[in-house]
Amino acid sequence: MKKVISIVMLALFIVSCSTVPITGRKRVNFVSDAQILPASFAQYESFLAENKISADVGMTNEVQSVGMRISKAVDQFMRANGMEAEANSYRWEFNLIDDPTVNAWCMPGGKVVFYTGILPICDNTNGVAAVMGHEVAHAFAKHGQERMSTGTLLQLGGAGVALGTANKDPKTQQIWNTAFGLGAQFGIMLPFSRNHETEADKLGMVFMIMAGYQPEEAVNVWIRMSQRASSDQAPPEFMSTHPSNQTRIKNLKAFLPEAVKLAKKYSAQPVSSNQ
Template identity: 65%
Template sequence: MKKIVVLVVTVFLFVECSTVPITGRKRVNFVSDAQVLPASFAQYSNFLKENKVSTNRKMSNQIKEVGKNISAAVDRFMRANNMVAEANSYKWEFNLIEDKTVNAWCMPGGKVVFYTGIMPICANENGVAAVMGHEVAHAFAKHGQERMSQGQLQQIGGIAVALGTSGKSQETQQIWNMAFGIGSQLGMLKFSRTHEQEADRLGLVFMIMAGYDGREAAEVWVRMSEKAGGKKPPVILSTHPSNESRIQDLRNYLPTARKYAAQFNAQANNEIKK
């Protein structure tokens, strides 16, 4: 099994780590924006052609207005932190889709969709800002690119196991392949939960930077929990943290998010006055 260890270690030695701004989390990402964004924009365009854009002008305008305010806050942050090229790569767009699904998402490059089904959970403008901040944070932290990178590393790990067990019995190969499959899948789920918590925290910072009430972020998940009616899979088998843990984490992180947003906004205002 030394071959497995050597190959996997070699791969990780050549993979560069970067840091997610604000949270400081180290991430492995070797998928460039140039590789991802053209496909992301094309997929978003096709999605809009194949799905019904809501004709509810009031809700649609709210989505666009909140999206504009939060994306402007993110843009200011990136430009103030030497991320100008990255800021220029975003092509922000916000649309409301007529669909009862309780969901919203943001593709790499700033293409956002809300479904009408999530609007009762948002309940108000601050709730929309909480969900918007969370989804925009996924794109900001490059979670999509990181998942692609993790998927490629998972494939390489599978190849390493196959090479390392090539001279073993079929039974041994099956045991190792099963162990790797279960372990890597649980690892990917853990990464997904990490991304969700990070997006919660970044989104909280961004919505406060944009002038919204951060207290509503936890309340969105209170309403989400009430709608779920207590039905949930075990956390270890879930792509998302439990509603209860998200509510508590958002409430605990609120003072930190407020402090960070206040410091940044004060710094930005001082720069404008100079």
């Protein structure tokens, strides 16, 4: 049985390897859009029904305008690079929720939520574009699908550990299960999540440039975020799902010249809209 599980895991890993466009990172994803998108869209509708949509017409219009402009740039990129079917599967939607939480997120398939609490961190239209580009990048790179795929592989790995120690005494079983759980958490899932955030930061900067926004503001967003959060509130980076604010600031500053080159290379055509 252990061999069967190992063979299945290896086969899934091999057949489901693909490359994230632009960054070139190899990813493992065997969760198809047909499997995940209907549930994603339904969950998004449920969330909107259960939460208060902002009555601030001006800020709602800005969030939606920036979102449509960036998603249009992404759509143009996909259609210019042989990804028409994938582009057709997205259902871009952008909503502003009246909630003081400093947060924004994007579900698979392009369903984005901004909370009013993040708007002071955005500070301006380019700041909104920086956060929007990051969230759109999560959907573009299929990070949600990849997390689900990795979770499935880890479940199989956990089953393999359980089977492999089935004849051991309970204390040994507990040691092995604990070791696997900690290894999966700190050695795979948390670094995995931080890598996704870093990739979304970089892709997001490229997308905001392609849409005509100023990429320097992506750095300023994280400077404002670091000024808001005191250092004792954040866990050590190795225990976090996100890179530290200082790491993100450093990475984005270093990546900015490359982002400009990539945006110029991959822009299918200018995205017409008033900033």
